[in-house]
Amino acid sequence: MAVLRPASARLRRPGAPRPQSFRLRGLRWVVACAVVASAGAGWAAHGHGEYEVKAAFLLNFARLVEWPSSAFRGRDDPIALGVLGRDPFGGSLEKLVKGRSVGRRLIEVKQLSRPEEAARCHIVFVSAAARTPVREILSATGGANVLLVGEKPDFAQRGGAINFISEDHRVRFEINPDAARRAGLGISSRLLRLAKLVSDDRDPR
């Protein structure tokens, strides 16, 4: 017969020593109040905005995407990061990339006013305010090795390589591997692993 745990028919040895137990009936509120009271002065608030985080993503994309050496003039040639459409970063992108490098390359932020300027960049961030359709930006880059990063629905399905999406207040991104391949860019597996992979929209709306 199997031995059952709850068979507590055995009686306790009388007078068996018993460890002391802490009781905290009153103390718990003292502790709770102490935590509250320890809130000092200095009330202010400003968390990380969406675009500060997106700026940091762009820096990471620069590190995790590989351009053919022909895309640069030399080993120290900086990575040109263009922003197309009204700049939503409010200076935080410049501040973030300042003094940082990718290997030996510095990052140069440029504000682009026309899609044609995109061809001279390595990364182009197309802000939500940009009205140029993806197709036109692609034809403006004319097959140059430009990583297009967008933030509007279907940006990647329409030919952009990377598109920011938000899920439950989080910044995430889609990658269209075919679009990256067409731009002659190598995307690290680490990036692909984290991305939501999408493919070309066969029937563009």
Next chain:
Amino acid sequence: MAPRCQRARAIRKIAWTSSLSFTLAVLLLPPRGDARADTSADLGDLSIEALMQIEVTSVSKHAQPLAEAAAAVTVLNGEDLRRSGFTSIPEALRLVPGLSVASIDANKWAITARGFNSQFANKLLVLIDGRSVYTPLFSGVWWDVQDVPMEDIERIEVVRGPGGTLWGANAVNGVINIITKSAKDTQGWLASGGGGSLEQGFGTLRYGGELNPDAHLRGYLKYFNRGDFKGDSTANANDKWEATRGGFRLDWDLTPDDLLTFQGDYYDGESHGTLVTGADDQDDPSGGNLLARWTHTLSETSEFTSQFYYDRTERDLTLLSQNLDTVDLEFQHRFAVSDWHDLIWGAGYRRYMDDVSNKTLGLAFTPTDRNDNVASAFFQNEFSLLEDSLKLIIGSKFEYNDYTDFEFQPNARALWRPDEKQSVWAAVSRAVRTPSRADEDVFFLAPTDDPLTFNTFTGQSGFDSEEVLSLELGYRAQPVERVSFDIATYYSFYNDLRSTEIAGPPIPFFPCPICTTIPLTLDNKIDAETYGVELSTTWHPTDFWELSGSYTLMMVDVDPDNDSTDTTAKDQEDDTPDHQFQLHSRLNLPYDLEFDTSFYYVSKLSSQNVGSYERVDARLAWHPREHLELSVVGQNLFEGKHREFGDGFFTVSNRVPRSVYGKVTWRY
């Protein structure tokens, strides 16, 4: 036999040495020096994984980055689940540091956080898409019916420690939140299937479609057939398990500010086992649920959610059958009072309609039918101070239930982030485990070590809530870009835990003239203290390799009241392992191959007569084409079989065998 032992020993030695050196390497890595004052520049030092850092809703019922959680939180995402090779939710919980997950047989588990484990462990709250899967029969979870297609799981959030303020009673030692993907994220076809030695056959078919650009729907069917564990001899045990389930989910963005979700599942299964008397035990669980949720955004800083669900659970065991209907209605509203003060408040009502049919004289619930109501309300304040580097959270839940009337469960938490890469948090919280039918309504006749002596357990009406006061302290950091770690510590004080008391002198047991029964009743005469450390760390040595490890110290000190006659109370100290250690390696290889290995060490459970064991799992996967994955998974590779938990009240425990299965997954 001898060379095999040697090999096993050698493997064990390698595993230990490598894991030890890994831990040392992580601990000895130099901390990063220049902490910049400018936080926006600091973001640039974060790895992309850190930037993506999953936000969690469990801690404060709204999305929040993990680094900002003032609690011991672990999140398993879809990728973690896919690469673990686990095929069910309870098995996947093995990955979570700070939990104790033990198989009892092929379809039964003992799962808890921070102490007090058993098949009927009652201090953990489990939710699937916001639906509580708690059974009021024993305040625990029937794990064999908590399932969804593994591919549909967006993430599993595990909060260890009391979660009573937001989640309510039963969240004494932790909350497990299983969250499935939105229908929008599961578009197209998915077909997966496979089989092997223990997992004899399984398959999932899912299709997601678009009703209109704002409404997405998915439906799935899932079947599995799990074979037997091993018995004490080399023979197979008789504990096979199979289940079929199907379900749907509709997510509809009615307007940019209104999201409607409807979802439901139906399942039917068969779970086998062996009763302690040696007889076969067959349980035919089936059930279903329907849930509707409406999330409305009032403004950028104000949002409310309203949710209703109905759940039916039917179980037909050899010893009894149970039909349970649950209806639940919840509302919560979150808004910014000022730019440094958020308030979340909510209210809910739940009704359980439980209907038991007693089948034997040895186990009975009286009354057989019982309806219970729970009404609750909560509020939680979140203050952001010192330019957001300090966060204070204060709140409480108030609950009215039919057993103990009024309960309150307050907590106070603080989180300090000296810079982007570190956070320190502390919490003081109280939670209660309200009584269940197993505390008040049960009658149970059990054999003892002495074949002529029996025990009768009788529940006690007026059973009190079990309560805990927990102190927690944690630290998270990313000292260098490729290394992050998380340490959580706790010290908890439990009062009024369930004890088994002698209710009177032994009485003759009439069917057998020379036998006696000792009448026992349930009471609240045990106090306890628990303490522990939960350490986890992740290291990316290269872009294609991820190593992660964890260590869990879980100590329980039980102290019965002076007038308690419960002599087995102390056994609970050893129902959870003192030490657990895990090491996982995930490797992306050329030719679209993935090679993943896991090592687990769990120390002994002396009260359960279970020795310490090691477990090694491995997975090799190949993606020959973009939409196709072929994988082979080996589980418990280096041990023929091991036991993880002792026999329960009713069923015997069996041994986890070595097993292998193959799987094909196709997405289109």
